[in-house]
Every structure is written in C-alpha cells, then in structure tokens.
Amino acid sequence: MATEQTAAFEKQPMWAGGRSPFNVSYGKLMMWIFLLSDAFTFSSLLVQYGAQRFSNAESAVTTKWPDPASIFNHFPFMHGVHLPLLFVSVMTFILILSSVTMVLAVEAGHRNSKKEVQTYMLWTILGGVAFLSCQAWEWATFIHEGARLDSNLFGITEQGYKHLESVGFGDHFEWEAGDRTFGPVPFAALFFIVTGFHGFHVFSGVVINVVVYIMTFRGVFERRGHYEMIEKAGLYWHFVDLVWVFVFTFFYLI
Amino acid sequence: MSTAAIHADTHHDHHEHKESFISKYVFSMDHKMISKQFLITGIVMGMVGLIMSLIFRLQLAWPDEQFGFLETLLGKWAVDGKLDPNFYMGLVTIHGTIMVFYVLTAGLSGTFSNLLIPLQLGARDMASPFMNMLSYWFFFLSSVTLLSSVFVETGPASGGWTVYPPLSALEKAMPGSGLGMTLWLAAIALFIVSSLLAGINYISTVLNMRTKGMSMNRMPLTIWAFFFTAILGLLSFPVLLGAAIFLIFDRSFGTSFYLSDIYLEGVGALENIGGSPVLYQHLFWFLGHPEVYIILMPALGITSEVISTNARKPIFGYTAMVISLMGISFLSFIVWGHHMFITGMNPFLGSVFMILTLIIAVPSAVKAFNYLTTLWKGNLRFNPAMLFSIGLVSFFISGGLTGIYLGNAALDIQLHDSYFVVAHFHLVMGSAAIFGMFAGIYHWYPKMFGRMMNKTLGYFHFWITFITAYLVFFPMHFMGLAGVPRRYYQFTLVEDFNVWMDVNKLITVAAIVGGGAQLLFLYNFFYNIFKGKKAKQNPWQSNTLEWSTPVERIHGNWPGEIPTVYRGPYEYSRPDREEDFFPQYEPDESAPEVLHTKETKSAPDTKKVEEVEEGSVFFAAIKRVFGLS
Numbered sequence: 001m002a003t004e005q006t007a008a009f010e011k012q013p014m015w016a017g018g019r020s021p022f023n024v025s026y027g028k029l030m031m032w033i034f035l036l037s038d039a040f041t042f043s044s045l046l047v048q049y050g051a052q053r054f055s056n057a058e059s060a061v062t063t064k065w066p067d068p069a070s071i072f073n074h075f076p077f078m079h080g081v082h083l084p085l086l087f088v089s090v091m092t093f094i095l096i097l098s099s100v101t102m103v104l105a106v107e108a109g110h111r112n113s114k115k116e117v118q119t120y121m122l123w124t125i126l127g128g129v130a131f132l133s134c135q136a137w138e139w140a141t142f143i144h145e146g147a148r149l150d151s152n153l154f155g156i157t158e159q160g161y162k163h164l165e166s167v168g169f170g171d172h173f174e175w176e177a178g179d180r181t182f183g184p185v186p187f188a189a190l191f192f193i194v195t196g197f198h199g200f201h202v203f204s205g206v207v208i209n210v211v212v213y214i215m216t217f218r219g220v221f222e223r224r225g226h227y228e229m230i231e232k233a234g235l236y237w238h239f240v241d242l243v244w245v246f247v248f249t250f251f252y253l254i
Numbered sequence: 255m256s257t258a259a260i261h262a263d264t265h266h267d268h269h270e271h272k273e274s275f276i277s278k279y280v281f282s283m284d285h286k287m288i289s290k291q292f293l294i295t296g297i298v299m300g301m302v303g304l305i306m307s308l309i310f311r312l313q314l315a316w317p318d319e320q321f322g323f324l325e326t327l328l329g330k331w332a333v334d335g336k337l338d339p340n341f342y343m344g345l346v347t348i349h350g351t352i353m354v355f356y357v358l359t360a361g362l363s364g365t366f367s368n369l370l371i372p373l374q375l376g377a378r379d380m381a382s383p384f385m386n387m388l389s390y391w392f393f394f395l396s397s398v399t400l401l402s403s404v405f406v407e408t409g410p411a412s413g414g415w416t417v418y419p420p421l422s423a424l425e426k427a428m429p430g431s432g433l434g435m436t437l438w439l440a441a442i443a444l445f446i447v448s449s450l451l452a453g454i455n456y457i458s459t460v461l462n463m464r465t466k467g468m469s470m471n472r473m474p475l476t477i478w479a480f481f482f483t484a485i486l487g488l489l490s491f492p493v494l495l496g497a498a499i500f501l502i503f504d505r506s507f508g509t510s511f512y513l514s515d516i517y518l519e520g521v522g523a524l525e526n527i528g529g530s531p532v533l534y535q536h537l538f539w540f541l542g543h544p545e546v547y548i549i550l551m552p553a554l555g556i557t558s559e560v561i562s563t564n565a566r567k568p569i570f571g572y573t574a575m576v577i578s579l580m581g582i583s584f585l586s587f588i589v590w591g592h593h594m595f596i597t598g599m600n601p602f603l604g605s606v607f608m609i610l611t612l613i614i615a616v617p618s619a620v621k622a623f624n625y626l627t628t629l630w631k632g633n634l635r636f637n638p639a640m641l642f643s644i645g646l647v648s649f650f651i652s653g654g655l656t657g658i659y660l661g662n663a664a665l666d667i668q669l670h671d672s673y674f675v676v677a678h679f680h681l682v683m684g685s686a687a688i689f690g691m692f693a694g695i696y697h698w699y700p701k702m703f704g705r706m707m708n709k710t711l712g713y714f715h716f717w718i719t720f721i722t723a724y725l726v727f728f729p730m731h732f733m734g735l736a737g738v739p740r741r742y743y744q745f746t747l748v749e750d751f752n753v754w755m756d757v758n759k760l761i762t763v764a765a766i767v768g769g770g771a772q773l774l775f776l777y778n779f780f781y782n783i784f785k786g787k788k789a790k791q792n793p794w795q796s797n798t799l800e801w802s803t804p805v806e807r808i809h810g811n812w813p814g815e816i817p818t819v820y821r822g823p824y825e826y827s828r829p830d831r832e833e834d835f836f837p838q839y840e841p842d843e844s845a846p847e848v849l850h851t852k853e854t855k856s857a858p859d860t861k862k863v864e865e866v867e868e869g870s871v872f873f874a875a876i877k878r879v880f881g882l883s
Contacts, residue, residue: 017376017819018466026381029458037450037488044496044537048511051533150508185528189509193499 052186066154091134098127099241106234109227121213128206147188283383289368296361303352306345313337315762317744339743343412350415358549367480373800376465381458392448403437411438419512423504456484467819474823479555482583490544497537539590547586553690557643564640565632568824570624578617595666604663611661638712642693653682674734685723705786711778722768
C-alpha cells in the first residue's frame with residue numbers, strides 16, 4: 001500500500017514535495033535568491049542617485065548636473081585630448097567580454113572538460129582584474145581632477161569652472177560671473193559610492209573566480225562529477241555585469 | 255500506530271557520532287540547537303529591552319523623584335537618582351531597536367523558522383546548516399555590538415529607533431550621535447548580514463526540501479508565514495543597508511546625502527548641503543514598513559497552528575489565510591509613505607499611500623475573522639499556548655482598529671508622533687507579536703527541550719501580562735488624542751500635559767507588574783529545561799510532522815526514513831475518525847487521498863446538516879405564509 005502511494009507521488013506535479021520544484025540544487029537556488037536581494041541593494045543606491053539628480057535638476061541653487069561626457073573624457077597616454085566616454089566604453093567592453101568567457105567556461109563545465117574550464121576561467125579572472133584596474137585609473141584621474149566626497153568641483157563652482165577652462169573644456173559648462181553657488185554636491189560622492197560598491201562586487205567576483213579556478217585546477221569538480229560551482233560563480237558574475245550596465249547608463253550616459 | 259511503523263525503519267540514515275561541547279552547543283549546525291540559541295539570545299535581549307522601558311517609565315511617572323538605585327545602576331547617567339535627559343533618549347532608542355530587531359525579528363522568526371521549517375516540512379536540516387550557524391553568530395555579534403554602545407562615554411544612539419538624519423548624521427547634534435550611533439550602524443549592518451543569510455536559507459529550504467507529499471498547499475500556516483516573512487526580509491533589508499551606507503558616509507566621510515542647509519546651535523550653516531533628510535525616511539520606511547510584518551507574520555502563523563490544534567478544528571479558510579498572508583506581504587512594500595504624511599509630501603501621493611494602507615485592513619480582517627471562526631464552536635483547550643494565541647487575536651484587533659485611524663492622512667497629521675501612535679504599534683505589533691512568541695514557546699517547548707512547562711505558572715504569566723499590557727497601552731490612546739507627544743523627557747514641565755501625570759503613574763505601575771510577571775516566565779522556562787516533566791511524543795495531539803520525531807532530539811530529526819505526508823495539517827475532529835486528530839504522516843488505507851478543504855466539504859458534521867434542514871423548513875414555512883410556493 002505504502003509503496004503504491006509512494007509511486008503515486010512520483011507521478012504528481014513537481015510542487016508535491018520530495019524533490020526540488022525547479023530541478024535545481026539548493027546552492028543554485030540560494031544564489032538566485034541572494035541575487036534578488038542584492039538587486040534591491042543596488043536599486044536603493046540608484047534610487048538615491050535618481051532622487052538627488054532630480055532634486056538638483058531645476059532648483060534655484062543648483063542649475064546643472066555636470067555633463068559626464070565632459071568629465072570622463074580622459075584616456076591613458078592621451079593627455080589633453082577630448083575623448084568623451086571612450087575609456088569607460090573600453091571598461092564596459094572588457095567586463096562584457098569576461099561575461100562571454102564565463103559562459104564558455106560554464107558550457108565547458110557541462111561537457112566536463114576540465115582543461116577548457118580552466119582556460120576560460122583564467123580569461124574571466126583576467127577580464128575582472130583588467131576592469132578593476134581600469135576603474136582604479138578612472139578613480140585616480142577623477143580624484144586628480146578635483147573630485148571629492150564632500151564637494152563638487154564640476155558643474156558650476158567658479159573654481160571648478162576656472163580649472164576646467166584652464167584645461168580647455170570651458171565650453172562644456174555654463175558659468176555666470178557672480179553666481180556664487182555650489183555644484184550639485186552629491187555628484188562625485190554618488191559616483192564614488194555606487195561605482196565603488198559595484199567595484200567591490202567585481203572584486204568579490206574575482207576572488208570567487210580565483211577560488212573556483214583553484215578548485216578546478218586541483219580536480220575537485222572532476223572528482224565531484226559535475227561543474228555546478230562554475231555555474232553558481234557564473235550567475236554571480238553575470239549579475240555583476242548586468243548591474244554595471246545600469247550603473248554605466250545612469251552615471252555616464254544620461 | 256503508524257508512527258511506530260515509521261520509526262521501526264532501518265537506521266541506515268542515522269550515524270551515531272560524538273559531538274564535543276563546542277560543536278553541540280556553541281558552533282552548532284543543528285537547526286534545533288540554533289533555534290534555541292536564537293531564542294535564548296532573544297529572551298536575554300528582551301529582558302534588557304524590558305528593563306530599559308521600566309527605567310524610562312519611572313522617569314515619566316515620577317520625574318521629580320530621586321531613585322537611589324538608578325545612580326547605583328547607571329552611574330553618571332542618573333546623578334542623584336535622576337535620569338539624564340540624553341540617556342532617557344538613548345534608552346528609548348535602544349529599547350525600540352532591541353525590541354523591533356533583536357527580539358521580535360531575530361528572536362521570534364529566527365527561533366521558530368529554524369525550529370519548524372525543517373521539522374514541519376520533513377527535512378533533516380536547513381538547506382545550508384553552515385550558513386545557518388553563521389546567521390546566528392552574526393546576530394550574536396550584532397547584539398554584543400548594540401549592547402556595548404550603552405557603555406560608551408557619550409551614551410548610546412539616541413535619535414529614536416528610526417535614527418533619522420540630521421540627528422543621526424551629525425556627530426555634534428547630540429551626545430548619542432557620536433560613537434553610540436556608529437556602533438548602532440555597525441550592529442544593524444551585522445544584523446542585516448545575519449538576516450540575509452537566514453532568509454536565503456529559509457526560502458530555499460521551503461522550496462527545495464519538503465518531504466514527499468508535502469505540497470505547498472499542505473504546508474502548515476506557520477511555514478507559509480515564515481516563508482513570506484523571509485521573502486519580505488530578503489527584499490527590504492538590503493534597502494536599509496543602502497540607506498545605512500549613505501548615512502555612514504554622511505557621518506564619517508563628509509558627504510551630504512541626507513544633509514541640507516542646517517543651522518546647529520543657532521549659528522552657521524554647515525558645509526554639508528545639497529542633500530535631503532526626507533530621502534533617508536523613504537529608504538528607511540521601505541524597510542520599516544515590511545519590517546512590521548516581518549515581526550507580525552510569524553506570530554500570526556504560530557497562532558494559526560496553535561488555535562487550530564487547541565480548538566480541535568480545521569483552521570477556517572486555509573487558502574484564505576495563505577492568500578491574506580500573500581496580500582499583506584505584497585501590500586507591505588507599497589505603503590511606507592504612511593509613516594511620512596507630515597514630511598511635506600505631495601497630498602496626492604499622500605492619498606495614494608492612504609488608500610493602499612487602508613487596503614491592508616482587508617487581508618488583516620480576513621485573518622482576524624478566520625481566527626474567530628476557527629474558535630467558534632471549537633472544542634477549546636485552554637492551555638497557556640492557546641491563551642496567548644487568543645491574546646494575540648485580541649491585541650491584533652484592538653491595535654489594528656487604531657491602524658485605520660492612523661492610516662488616514664488627515665487624522666495622522668494630528669496624531670503623528672503622539673502617544674496614540676505609541677499605543678497603536680505597541681498593541682498591534684509589540685504585544686501581539688510577543689504573545690505569538692510566547693504561544694510558540696509554550697507550544698513547542700516540549701519539542702525544543704523534551705520537557706513540559708508548568709501550566710499553572712503559564713496561566714499566571716498569561717493573565718498578568720495580558721491585563722497589564724492593556725493597562726499600559728490602552729490609556730496611551732487618550733493621551734495621544736489629547737496631543738501628548740512621544741519621546742518627551744518630562745511632562746511636568748509642560749502645563750497642558752500635567753493632567754496626565756496620574757495616568758502616567760498608572761501606566762508605570764502596570765508596566766512594573768507586567769515586567770515582574772515575566773520573571774514567572776523566566777523561572778518556568780529555565781527551571782523546566784532541567785527539571786520539567788518529561789514530554790510525551792505528541793503532547794497536544796497535533797497533526798503536524800514535528801511531533802513524529804523522537805522526544806530525545808537527534809541530529810537529522812528522524813531516526814529512520816523521513817515520513818511521507820498524506821494530507822493537510824489541520825485535520826482535526828474528522829467525523830470518520832475515532833481520534834479527533836489525523837496526523838499528516840499517518841497513511842490512510844480506506845479514504846482516498848484528498849486535501850482537507852475538499853474533505854470538510856464532503857463530510858459535513860451531522861449537527862450542521864440538521865441546522866440546514868431546520869433552516870429550510872423555516873424558509874418553507876415563510877414561503878407558505880406569503881404564498882410564494
């Protein structure tokens with residue numbers, strides 16, 4: 001009797017218990033749930049950005065949100081050349097490429113091909129490190145230009161305007177003499193916090209990828225018989241990539 | 255008995271292994287031990303929060319009196335036995351923080367989610383026992399951090415438990431905004447990590463680890479409640495994390511996300527400008543409102559289970575209960591604005607938030623009516639757990655009704671930040687949730703410790719707590735309606751509020767008596783862990799799966815195979831059964847396997863049938879009289 005009933009349960013739909021309804025391991029499910037939660041963290045940061053930006057859009061005190069294309073226009077070894085958003089495009093391209101190599105690693109994992117997994121994981125790690133290095137350069141340049149957490153040189157302060165005029169970008173900003181006002185203060189602070197928080201995620205991703213790489217190298221997954229860990233790391237990596245698309249859009253494009 | 259059949263199974267899954275003291279009691283990965291760790295930490299934190307509230311109640315009732323013991327206890331915070339105003343604010347803040355986060359979030363949901371999710375679903379443990387352990391220890395660290403803030407020189411955070419900027423953002427604003435506030439933020443960050451780890455675990459366990467036959471619509475309502483609670487926590491706490499990150503930067507790194515033109519001590523604008531303190535409130539209440547339901551829903555789930563078991567009736571409207579939980583969870587995310595009606599928000603937005611807020615009354619009322627209809631004509635067993643559950647229903651109704659007042663933007667402008675609000679949330683969220691927690695403790699104590707709690711002490715505990723809770727919080731409604739604001743240090747200084755001093759004294763006396771009653775509970779709880787009467791296998795004749803585990807708790811929960819589930823959890827008083835309960839794990843040889851909702855329809859009890867017939871005779875008579883037939 002009991003066995004008949006057991007047999008009946010196996011025919012039942014997948015939500016009837018005794019198995020995973022999505023046919024995934026708990027680890028993968030947890031990663032999805034974590035990413036959902038993390039998406040809300042990033043949302044709260046971007047909501048903060050949106051609120052600050054809109055409240056600064058047309059107020060009497062602050063007239064203009066700085067134009068990112070005029071600020072992020074530097075490129076290594078190209079001093080004084082106006083190359084709007086070129087460097088950040090390269091960064092973005094690197095990060096997306098690393099996502100591609102991650103997909104290839106996951107695919108190789110499905111075929112249990114240890115060697116290919118290793119190769120592609122290595123490329124992914126390199127991509128992550130390259131992105132972080134680019135971000136370090138971007139930050140350093142921005143700070144060198146005068147960006148601080150507690151003030152905003154860009155936009156409309158006289159000092160900032162003069163500085164920008166001296167380096168030849170005065171045309172990109174509006175400035176009226178006697179209009180002694182602050183620029184939208186949170187501009188640089190938001191940039192540092194949000195890209196910093198994203199960069200921290202990329203850094204964590206690189207650490208995870210290195211751990212997974214070492215585990216692959218030592219044959220842990222080969223012995224385990226499956227490369228699911230690569231998939232979990234991949235989920236995280238793609239998420240970080242996806243978030244960058246939003247951060248990039250908000251901070252550089254619009 | 256089928257339980258015997260289940261237990262007589264081979265012991266191939268169970269490995270006897272010796273555990274050291276550390277791995278068993280300290281860094282335990284057994285969900286039952288972790289739940290006890292959460293519970294006992296929660297009880298300790300609860301006592302701290304309670305004592306704090308008694309201290310500031312003393313100040314409110316007898317502001318001019320000097321209490322020597324306060325100086326002994328608090329040192330420089332109560333020179334000559336008179337409470338320092340800054341420390342009063344600190345006490346209010348830390349009392350709120352402890353009660354909301356540490357007792358009613360982690361202490362309640364941490365305890366019972368950990369205990370019941372694997373036991374009631376038929377799982378050996380949580381999906382990831384290791385993360386579960388981490389979750390507790392992050393919580394522990396967080397508790398220690400928060401408590402340590404009481405001992406710093408400038409005092410604990412004291413801007414209210416919501417820590418609104420600019421008070422919380424400017425170190426110079428008040429003494430508590432210094433190191434105390436930093437520690438508060440650190441504690442909350444750790445708490446968020448803990449709740450994230452726990453939430454991920456709860457959700458994946460509920461989805462992935464149910465035993466055979468435990469379909470979603472056979473899950474006990476406790477599990478549904480924990481499931482939705484975990485989802486709420488998972489989606490709302492990260493937003494608080496975001497808010498906290500900006501606050502930390504404002505405090506320590508010179509940014510001004512939450513600071514706009516401010517004059518401090520009458521002179522000089524600060525350098526920090528351009529931000530908006532209201533934005534913090536938006537981010538905070540996006541967590542803060544779901545948080546209310548994170549607190550309340552586990553208590554409601556526990557109550558559903560306890561009331562159904564002790565009324566010996568199926569819960570009225572199982573599906574309605576689940577849908578109302580779902581509705582509350584969804585709505586809780588889109589009503590946060592009702593905490594901010596007076597922040598100068600667009601009145602149109604205020605009306606939207608008002609309407610959404612009032613809609614929450616619908617699923618809440620569904621739950622209240624379902625509890626009442628479950629109790630209706632039930633074969634009630636008034637053990638302490640049942641009494642506390644009924645107490646919850648009482649608080650839920652009396653506190654919930656004032657929620658309808660406060661949800662109205664027009665009324666809220668008058669009542670905002672008055673004692674009316676204090677009365678409202680202490681009844682509907684504070685007292686109701688803590689009663690749910692007590693109900694859970696009394697009900698599942700045998701499962702946790704294998705022993706029984708003393709019933710008589712439980713009755714005393716219930717009645718004293720119940721009466722004093724109403725005595726404490728009910729008069730506050732009237733104070734609030736008269737305009738008495740919350741968080742004031744001393745009312746004798748304000749002429750208009752002098753008339754309330756007698757009421758304040760009554761409240762304080764009631765609070766002290768109610769606090770004293772908790773000593774009965776503490777004695778009952780800790781004494782019986784060691785000396786209590788040994789529990790029976792299924793002391794409450796309950797249907798759910800946790801009572802099929804052996805009384806001597808073992809790692810892995812079931813010695814043999816995990817039992818299969820054959821029916822819903824609330825099959826009480828089935829007319830075709832000799833016993834008045836029908837456990838989920840007991841195979842049924844004769845009856846076809848159906849859900850309990852359908853079952854009750856197909857087998858109405860005889861009394862009901864008679865009534866229906868009487869009714870139809872009555873209608874037939876009316877029809878004849880009026881010549882309708």
